[in-house]
Amino acid sequence: MISSLQIMGIDSSHIVAVNEHHSLHGEVKDAFCQMQADAAIEGLDLQICSSFRSFDKQLSIWNRKWRGELALYTIDGEILDANTLADEEKIHAILTWSALPGASRHHWGTDFDFYDKRNVEKLGHVFELIPQEYENEGPCAELARWVHTHCDSYGFYLPYHHYTGGVAREPWHLSHRAIAQQIQSHFSADTLAEQLAKSEMLGKQSVLSCLPELIRRYTYNEGVKA
Ligand SMILES: [Zn+2]
DSSP: OOOHHHHTTSOOTTEEESSSSOEEEHHHHHHHHHHHHHHHHTTOOEEEEEOOOOHHHHHHHHHHHHHTSSOEEOTTSOEEOGGGSOHHHHHHHHHHHSOOTTOOGGGTTSEEEEEEHHHHHHTTOOOOOOGGGGSTTOTTHHHHHHHHHHGGGGTEEOTTSSOSSSSOOOTTEEEEHHHHHHHHHHOOHHHHHHHHHTSOOTTHHHHHTTHHHHIIIIISOOOSOO
């Protein structure tokens, strides 16, 4: 059974290497490798561009965005000035594009971002990880069509396929449904609150005041309440 430290990305003992750059939950690795092999039969190069991420890595991204060292964007991709935003606005601006430390699905080892490495390299394309690359004639579009059609038979789904008022649309983000659901059922907002309270996270008082709602809206991507 997965522990709360594993769920929050502090303990990575549930994670195994997939290749020299990426690692996933042991059972998820097997499902991914099967899907990758079957995609290869179709002539598609299914590769991971982001997989397991630790609490500290996510915390560093969060704090850099909070300080304005990394850009903040609206859902439409317009740049925001971190210094002019109220805490609550800043929280939502960050969470539209990156996860809360301890509440990233990438901590779980069940979730990863995929791309068509061969096509990107063949076209000499500067990869940005934006939806347009996964649509129409984009370098990852053919692969995305195949993955979106077949991922379910390998146990995967796309938690951020549609924008619901939570995380911006991510047609590249896959999650292993069964194991992610198991983890979700063990997820404790109280345990995460204790962890964040003793961390170096900027803006933590504002985050802690609405933590369960942030988890629901962004980690589970259940959108804004009607
Ligand atoms: Zn992702």
